[in-house]
Amino acid sequence: xxIHVDIVSAEGEIYSGSAEMVFAPAEMGEVGIAPQxxxxxxxxxxxxxxxxxxxxxxxxxxxxxxxxxxxxHIVTILADTxxxxxxxxxxxxxxxxxxxxxxxxxxxxxxxxxxxxxxLAEAMMQLxxxxxxxxxxx
Amino acid sequence: MAAGKEIRTQxxxxxxxxxxxxxxxxxxxxxxxxxxxRMQATRPYSKKIAQIISHLAQxxxxxxxxxxxxxxxxxxxxxxxxxxRGLCGGLNSNLFRMALKQLSLWEKENIEADLCTxxxxxxxxxxxxxxxxxxxxxxxxxxxxxxxxxGVIKVMLDAYDEGKIDEFYIFSNEFVNTMTQEPVMEKLLxxxxxxxxxxxxxxxxxxxxxxxxxxIVLDSLLLRYxxxxxxxxxxxxxxxxxxxxxxxxxxxxxNAGNLIDELQLVYNKARQAAITQEISEIVxxxxxx
Numbered sequence: 001x002x003i004h005v006d007i008v009s010a011e012g013e014i015y016s017g018s019a020e021m022v023f024a025p026a027e028m029g030e031v032g033i034a035p036q037x038x039x040x041x042x043x044x045x046x047x048x049x050x051x052x053x054x055x056x057x058x059x060x061x062x063x064x065x066x067x068x069x070x071x072x073h074i075v076t077i078l079a080d081t082x083x084x085x086x087x088x089x090x091x092x093x094x095x096x097x098x099x100x101x102x103x104x105x106x107x108x109x110x111x112x113x114x115x116x117x118x119x120l121a122e123a124m125m126q127l128x129x130x131x132x133x134x135x136x137x138x
Numbered sequence: 139m140a141a142g143k144e145i146r147t148q149x150x151x152x153x154x155x156x157x158x159x160x161x162x163x164x165x166x167x168x169x170x171x172x173x174x175x176r177m178q179a180t181r182p183y184s185k186k187i188a189q190i191i192s193h194l195a196q197x198x199x200x201x202x203x204x205x206x207x208x209x210x211x212x213x214x215x216x217x218x219x220x221x222x223r224g225l226c227g228g229l230n231s232n233l234f235r236m237a238l239k240q241l242s243l244w245e246k247e248n249i250e251a252d253l254c255t256x257x258x259x260x261x262x263x264x265x266x267x268x269x270x271x272x273x274x275x276x277x278x279x280x281x282x283x284x285x286x287x288x289g290v291i292k293v294m295l296d297a298y299d300e301g302k303i304d305e306f307y308i309f310s311n312e313f314v315n316t317m318t319q320e321p322v323m324e325k326l327l328x329x330x331x332x333x334x335x336x337x338x339x340x341x342x343x344x345x346x347x348x349x350x351x352x353x354i355v356l357d358s359l360l361l362r363y364x365x366x367x368x369x370x371x372x373x374x375x376x377x378x379x380x381x382x383x384x385x386x387x388x389x390x391x392x393n394a395g396n397l398i399d400e401l402q403l404v405y406n407k408a409r410q411a412a413i414t415q416e417i418s419e420i421v422x423x424x425x426x427x
Contacts, residue, residue: 008182008186012180027349042350071193081283092288093273094289099274100261119267
């Protein structure tokens, strides 16, 4: 009896294979998932995920948080790559807003389609000219 | 041979330009391999998270999350992903053209749009045309990390939570192959669960055990889902940028080669003409004596 384990993070795959049991630091306390577990979904705290392939073979992974999903034969761990905290996220959002305000100090709030079209048309013309030049040259 | 010297300096300067474009082509080619690998590395995560969301959509959830239910659209939020640098052919222009078309369509239906840009080109373009930019981030480099874009996404999601925007889209380039990149538009919110594949056999009578509770788990799951799509768009756009630059620089080098050939021909002709003229002058002079 074994269970398939996938540990992935947004920036890459970390582990994929079958195991006897998986231990993870869930928010309400450490959980151990054996095969045939009921569908289950929980948030993970920062800590160690242990994949037990056999008595001798155990792989530890450190994660900084994430989510755990269990289907009877599949365990999926979505590991976070970033340390999540409400105030850190908030600060990042404020920074992004400030940057936008800086970028448009003199905005009137109305899209100037004419200028936009003109600028795009110009860029497209340049490209087309280049294309034509290349065809003539080649 | 005054004309000859001019042509020679011109050829030399074109050769220098060609060296630069060729170097840029090679840099872009090697960066493209790396960015493509990175693009592939993000796939398992987004595939997994899409799977979980589709499981959720089929489960009989006791709690309906606002991200999963639509509402009347009065205002939309858009994230536009573009490159930081130019010299990559029509990559950004094509994307902006598609974005403008969509924005003017929305305007006709009296739907306003809040824009959020990732990448310097998008920021300068949309701020120059007075679009309603609410957040932006640029200069993420070739190895962007997820925490770089948490801020801009949070601005949009907060706006959605507060009811300021009713739908949330992403505009970015899709990597078809090295020669082709296509601007695409994708709806992020509300999540269209029907679009996600993988039916589970059990007929929708089961539900997850949630810990600590459905709302908290769903909140963080959907947040990560949105983030993973935007992040994937970002790394994909990076791969597109390098591919487009490689192609653009290759054609620039080829064009420079053609120009050099043409100029060389003109130069040779001029030189030949000068020599012929000199000889005929000497012969004419000798005959006169």
